[in-house]
Amino acid sequence: MSSIFHSASTTISMRIANCLHRHQLSAALVRPYLPGLLLVAMISAVVVSLGRFSWLTEHGLGVLSLAIFAGIATGNTTAIAGAPQSAQGIRFSKHHLLRLGIVLYGFRLNFQDLADVGISGFLIDSLVLSTTFGLSIFLGMKLLGLDKNTAILIGAGSSICGAAAIMATENVVSAKPEEVSVAISTVVMFGMMATLLYPLLYHWNLSLHLVSVRAEFFGVFVGSTVHDVAQVVAVAHAAGEKAEHAAIVVKMGRVMMLAPFLFLLSLTLSKKRVPSDQSVMTHQKPVQIISVPWFAFVFVLMVAINSILTIPKHWLNVIQQVDMCLLAMAMVALGLxxxxxxxxxxxxxxxxxxxxxxxxxxxxxxxxxxxxxxxF
Structure with missing residues (x-):
């Protein structure tokens, strides 16, 4: 009997010891990330609170725009962001939280809503995206002599969906934080200019009749040309509900093009990674390695799920709030x-x-x- 009791107690003790060891190991793995994550989370909480002020959103300063500026301000005026113990948490937020945020962004979109735009909306979005991005590469690299990454990032942000597109594209081109920040600052600045100029242009056109005065036409124009989603809403709202609805649907069509854009960009930028001496020795053609952005495909999967399943509005609101917090943390981390x-x-x-x-x-x-x- 005593031997059975001894055997059982020994087994329990070993399991408790293993459990404690696993917890200690987990704590040891998590601990290096905590200072940076807490710093990012605190700044993000302030930014999300500021983002609720209507005056800021009406002037094109959404949560993501505020987040990058808050991160830059904190990182360049304090010594906290540069502390070694914060580095891993900031790096984790900048990369992994961003990808999760891009995936959850898919729950903002719906295939059925996008179908309302029809062939004309898809064609407009495609032409605006391709011509704007192509112009960015030509002007940026050929005429202005900018580095490839900066030209690509500014082109992606201008042609698709502002800061979110830049952050997603950064993973494909492996851009430096400074290149990403330059691109975001540039796109945000001109996106804010759009929130000021577009409503004026709309009201001028009502009296001059230079182009169509239909609210739906203006909405499609806004959705296909203004940089950020928040800026699109702010501009189109000034022209009424019909313009706002058309603008959002067309803008969502542009956002949906983010996934195929990232795949095609990754395909174009793929490098030959087999060493040249090995290629000569084996007389084989170098293998093309394509860096496929996995999160872009999961992003499309989330859009499909949101289109097929009837998700309660309450849960969609929760998902979108979590998504905004994740993207805000990623932007703050980039700024830091x-x-x-x-x-x-x-x-x-x-x-x-x-x-x-x-x-x-x-x-x-x-x-x-x-x-x-x-x-059409």
């Missing part, structure tokens, strides 16, 4: 890891590129909208 002195070294060229794309989105985007609306 950004050195303003490196941005200043970029000079005026990114601003010139962003300005040129802004003019193209207004003038070229209007031309594309008019031609497509005439044909």
């Amino acid at each position: 890891s950004t050195n303003l002195s490196m941005i200043r070294k970029a000079g005026s060229k990114p601003l010139l590129l962003g300005g040129a794309l802004f003019v193209w989105l207004m003038a070229g985007g209007m031309m594309i909208n008019q031609v497509v609306s005439y044909l």
